[in-house]
Amino acid sequence: MTAAIIYAFASAIFLGAGVVLAQLGLRTVEPLSGAAISVPSFTLLFLLLSPLILQGEPVVWRALPIFMAIGLFFPASLTLLTFASNRALGPVITSTLGNLAPLFAVTAAVMLLQEPLHPQQL
Template sequence: MPGRWDEMALSLLIVALIAAFFFALGIVLTPFGLRAAPPLVGASISVPSSAVFFLLLAPFTLDLGNADGGAILLFALAGVIYPAMVTLLNFAGNLRLGANLAGALGNLTPLFAVGFAVLLLGDIPHPSQLIGVLAVCAGLVIMALDRVRSHPGGALWILLLPLAAALFRGLAQPVVKLGLADWPNAFAASTVSYVVSASMLLLVRRTMVRAPVPRTRGMLWFCVIGISNGLALLFLYTALTMGPVTTVAPVVATYPLMIVVLNRAIHGDRTLSRAAFAGIAISVIGVVLVLTA
């Protein structure tokens, strides 16, 4: 039994870390797209791109014979807020704060996810698991505060953008987990959520914003960003079929650590202070606590 648990924990860890990688990649690539179009226009390209991607895969990944109406409704409900609203908030935060700060601040998601999991699922974390969640968040907050020092006080209200994204992302996870209990298909959850989100964003853009379509290069960047975010969601929901929200959310929450590495590789950002290193170390310790609880 211990050997089987170790194997399951390792599989969950790998899947959750893959989700974290694609979340980080999408955030780090976002500045390339935002050079060509504002956040709403970009989101109305990236999210539908992912929706089309999942719809093209649907004939090979969805067994509608096992579909559950209640699960579909929950996946659609999650899609109203995520990825639609979260993508908009992430793009806006990225534009004003940069990838490192937006990613670090946005990742209080585990606290929100665990809180909503307790309310909606009755998923009570083990005490050492809760300490791990708090450690992950504390490490990320240390990283965020280190970045906040470079922003003027008058702009600090902008920090609410990634915080709101964290709230909505945290809420979506237990809602989807409820649906996965009746239809454990991560492709179905991702497809329904993205179709609903894409429909909302296209409607909002059509009725509220008359911005021109960006050039081909800008559109391609948003398509790549959309596919990256879509894969992140798919692996996140796959991880949720393998374990509880209280385990999955903190591991996926490590994506700001990957943002630091990817920012260095892609944007040449070498600004990593001692505080940031301390935040990384504390977050890693937190993940270990969560997985071994």
């Protein structure tokens, strides 16, 4: 199994666990409050780990605005929307609908990046 496949499985495990654990927190706070705690915690963790993770990596300044824009949607908006959905629908339905993400990713890649659509993707 390649490292990429292991990363994909780990991502799926953590996303699933996160949605289920978020349900526990959402029993006591509103989705906005949960997101206001979760996103800064995530940011602080990455700020603390960045010297270790990025050691020796060059700074690519032209990518900075792209990743800043991504940061507005993921994790901030995504976390808020996921928490709101989780509270209203529960973790199972939220995760099930969240599994439509590849459909939207393929559509965006074809439209924005002009990537070819392969039979496997269909």
